[in-house]
Amino acid sequence: xxxRSIPGYDYGHVQRSPVTLDDFKRLQxxxxxxxxxxxxxxxxxxxxxxxxxxxxxxxxxxxGSQEHLSAWFVGPDGKPDDDYKAAVKPRFVQWVVxxxxxxxxxxxLDYQDEIALRHTLAKKNKTDDAQTPPVVPLRYLLAFAxxxxxxxREHLVRKNLPADDIxxxxxxxxxxxxxxxxxWSRPYTKEDLW
Amino acid sequence: xxxRSIPGYDYGHVQRSPVTLDDFKRLQxxxxxxxxxxxxxxxxxxxxxxxxxxxxxxxxxxxGSQEHLSAWFVGPDGKPDDDYKAAVKPRFVQWVVxxxxxxxxxxxLDYQDEIALRHTLAKKNKTDDAQTPPVVPLRYLLAFAxxxxxxxREHLVRKNLPADDIxxxxxxxxxxxxxxxxxWSRPYTKEDLW
Numbered sequence: 001x002x003x004r005s006i007p008g009y010d011y012g013h014v015q016r017s018p019v020t021l022d023d024f025k026r027l028q029x030x031x032x033x034x035x036x037x038x039x040x041x042x043x044x045x046x047x048x049x050x051x052x053x054x055x056x057x058x059x060x061x062x063x064g065s066q067e068h069l070s071a072w073f074v075g076p077d078g079k080p081d082d083d084y085k086a087a088v089k090p091r092f093v094q095w096v097v098x099x100x101x102x103x104x105x106x107x108x109l110d111y112q113d114e115i116a117l118r119h120t121l122a123k124k125n126k127t128d129d130a131q132t133p134p135v136v137p138l139r140y141l142l143a144f145a146x147x148x149x150x151x152x153r154e155h156l157v158r159k160n161l162p163a164d165d166i167x168x169x170x171x172x173x174x175x176x177x178x179x180x181x182x183x184w185s186r187p188y189t190k191e192d193l194w
Numbered sequence: 195x196x197x198r199s200i201p202g203y204d205y206g207h208v209q210r211s212p213v214t215l216d217d218f219k220r221l222q223x224x225x226x227x228x229x230x231x232x233x234x235x236x237x238x239x240x241x242x243x244x245x246x247x248x249x250x251x252x253x254x255x256x257x258g259s260q261e262h263l264s265a266w267f268v269g270p271d272g273k274p275d276d277d278y279k280a281a282v283k284p285r286f287v288q289w290v291v292x293x294x295x296x297x298x299x300x301x302x303l304d305y306q307d308e309i310a311l312r313h314t315l316a317k318k319n320k321t322d323d324a325q326t327p328p329v330v331p332l333r334y335l336l337a338f339a340x341x342x343x344x345x346x347r348e349h350l351v352r353k354n355l356p357a358d359d360i361x362x363x364x365x366x367x368x369x370x371x372x373x374x375x376x377x378w379s380r381p382y383t384k385e386d387l388w
Contacts, residue, residue, distance in 0.1 A: 026262045027337050029260055030260065030262075030334060030337040030338060030340070031337050031341070032344070066224065068220045068224075069224065121387075137388055138383050138387055139221060139376050139379070139380075139388055140221075142375065142379060143221050143225050143373065144224060145372050146224070146226065146368060146369055146372050147224075147226065149368065150368075163357065175340055178336065179337065181336065182333050182336040182337045189332050189382050190382060192329075193314065193329055193332055194331055194333055
């Protein structure tokens with residue numbers, strides 16, 4: 001499902017990323033992202049097509065269980081903003097699907113910067129007209145890589161694939177997630193230090 | 195080897211990190227770092243005690259093969275600063291050893307902030323009185339997580355451990371590396387966004 005019917009999901013309709021495709025190619029070479037990884041992500045996407053939401057549900061459960069993670073979904077009354085949570089969720093699921101299926105081209109690059117901005121003062125509450133805290137601190141975004149990587153492994157293991165395939169698919173997922181978080185760190189970073 | 199004979203290796207002798215132990219405990223809970231992970235890191239350290247330098251050699255080879263990674267080791271004459279590279283290397287090896295063996299306490303936390311600063315304008319060339327570029331951009335630091343994680347897996351696989359042990363040790367290494375990089379991102383980040 002590559003859906004544009006999700007409110008606020010503006011893939012292909014956002015401003016150009018300040019990160020160039022050449023910058024991005026350099027990052028891809030640092031993580032060693034190859035055509036085989038793209039193929040592996042496609043395979044993982046086909047295999048887990050119906051589980052993107054289940055993955056996000058698990059991550060949201062982790063978020064919900066730690067006050068320093070759930071705090072960014074809380075409204076001015078100190079209570080979880082359920083409308084905001086409900087609005088964000090399908091886009092989070094779509095991020096999983098897109099990571100599996102979308103080519104890492106200019107359009108994808110642009111959208112990663114949009115998602116990055118939507119975690120910061122620039123745009124966090126804008127899409128959903130919410131009043132939650134204006135930023136998700138970078139440290140939580142980066143540290144959350146661990147459950148996102150570990151959970152994918154568990155999901156792949158449960159598919160009873162040969163060990164080599166689990167390894168190959170998980171390696172591609174790891175590269176994709178670290179590339180993504182690296183791109184998302186851009187608007188948090190001081191001038192010229194990114 | 196927990197050596198203080200390495201020039202510029204000032205473990206236990208640096209300023210207090212602005213990150214508190216409580217901040218750090220929250221990050222540990224995000225990545226799910228437990229006593230079992232500490233134990234696993236100790237085991238990995240015992241197993242790979244003599245291979246920390248070989249790991250760093252492999253990473254340096256990757257760095258040397260990509261101009262956008264080796265650029266931060268170049269002197270004002272445009273050539274690699276071999277003295278700087280030689281000075282940095284034993285501290286890089288020691289970082290591997292410390293990650294395996296040191297408790298993640300206040301002293302460790304303080305030293306992660308020192309290492310972070312040594313990648314930025316604040317301190318990059320200071321320790322070795324070098325004249326290389328004044329900062330390693332954050333994006334390369336973060337993206338380099340991938341070879342550092344992938345290589346450790348290959349090293350563990352070569353030890354012919356049971357698959358579960360490889361998994362357990364690698365999971366602990368993943369948590370430690372992501373925690374470390376998260377801490378290292380602090381001085382790069384805009385006020386109040388970390």
